[in-house]
Amino acid sequence: MTTPVKAAIEVRALRKEFPVRDKGIFGPRGVKRAVDGLDLDVPRGRITGLLGLNGAGKTTTIKTVATLLRPTSGRVTVDGLDTVTDARAVRRRINLIAGGERMVYTRMTGRENLWYFGQLYDVPKKELRPRIDDLLALVGLTDVADTMVERYSRGMTQRLAIARGLVNRPAYLLLDEPTLGLDAPIARDLRRVVARLAEEGTGVLLTSHYLAEVEELCGHVYVISAGRHLAAGSPAELKAATGTHRTIRLTVTTPSPATAAVATRFGADLELLSTGAELITLRHPDDMAGPLAAAIVEAGGSIGGLEIAEASLEDAILALADGSREAATV
Structure with missing residues (x-):
């Protein structure tokens, strides 16, 4: 009898290292460990937060889950599919929205971008045309749908990246600072969309420096520092555990x-x-x-x-990070 596959992203003992040189290009070669033995789960139908101070390893973790980076060791699976050996199948189940990174083509119009990425995900053309119209309306870009993206503002480009991230209706949505640079109304609308997607069964992994956003959306949060696990629980549980x-x-x-x-x-x-x-x-x-x-x-x-x-989640994160630093110096 085969064991049923768990519908979730599972990260087990994840370690990711990057080569570095300590003293310029001619210096001795070393290794920087960005993620160090991390475990986490992102089930369907839940928004899961991944928090930590700058340099904690959040973006590296998300990019590894998204198949953009290969683990140095450990394993990441999506619905039982390995992100290294089954990368193509994994990519059909996920999508990534990263604030502050250019994830669309500036020499194409907004509509052309969504058409291009939709075809990469093999979205049937009959479904793709109305979906593009719906996504452009969702992010407030209908009026500039046929304008070259190079003429968009930073906020408009980020809104188009959000639409691109939803074009394949992913089973799992990876959000790395998704509201960075967005106007408040668009950020609010995105939060509503993400909440609705989770209610409909999408699994969401979210990193954000806007901790009020995390408290509003996330049912479960992992806190990491230097790529290591510090704590996990609901925002309320984290605040209580740290005496905040x-x-x-x-x-x-x-x-x-x-x-x-x-x-x-x-x-x-x-x-x-x-x-x-x-x-x-x-x-x-x-x-x-x-x-x-x-x-x-x-x-x-x-x-x-x-x-x-x-009591704020920010206070809890700072308390956890301070405790981690004190433990490291003992």
Whole structure:
């Protein structure tokens, strides 16, 4: 009895190294390890995030999954197909949208680009013509569909690259900073499209520096540093695991020893402002703004301002990266 193939992108023990020279072209040849033993899964019907600071290995990982780079060791499969030995079959199942990289031809019109790439993916011509019209409308390029891409702005070119990435209706969509350089309305529309694709069964792997975008879209996130796995989970789980809490900032216009005692009891930090007021800062996983404000008023203090900042995924990523750096120096 054969084991059924798991419908997912599976990355196992992935390692990718690049040759480098330490001292110019005549220096000794060395190796830079961009990805170091990475495991991850991208199932159908889920948006999976891949996060880390610059140089963490995110783009190298995505390009390896996309068959643009060959693993130094380890294995990547897409629906059981190996990205090296079955590269042609894998490419029929995936597509890549990378912000900041030219992925279309500037000496062709927008419509010609989509027609060309659609034929590369063997999209039947009867299906391709209406699909091109739909994609051009989706990214707001209908009016310039027959204009040479070299006359497009950077944002328009990126929007065309998004349409190109959807032309074959991929089972898996790889997004490397897809909204980089896009206007807010187009970025919002792209997020809606990606969310709908996942609901319809597409597997999505997303890297982005816009972490609010990741929190909005991703059900599961991998965090890497120097090509190594640091943590994985939902955005909420990552924030909880790193002790990333919401921040409450309360300004007391009439500070006194009694209000200072309240702040100490809550475990908050105190800062005397140049105006004579006192700033109380409390970081806590629970919503403590109400109890803190009530206790300050009860102690005779007057509240001049209250701000609440929710815990952010960015704080969690920075905490994980800092922890990784500290471990590396031990």
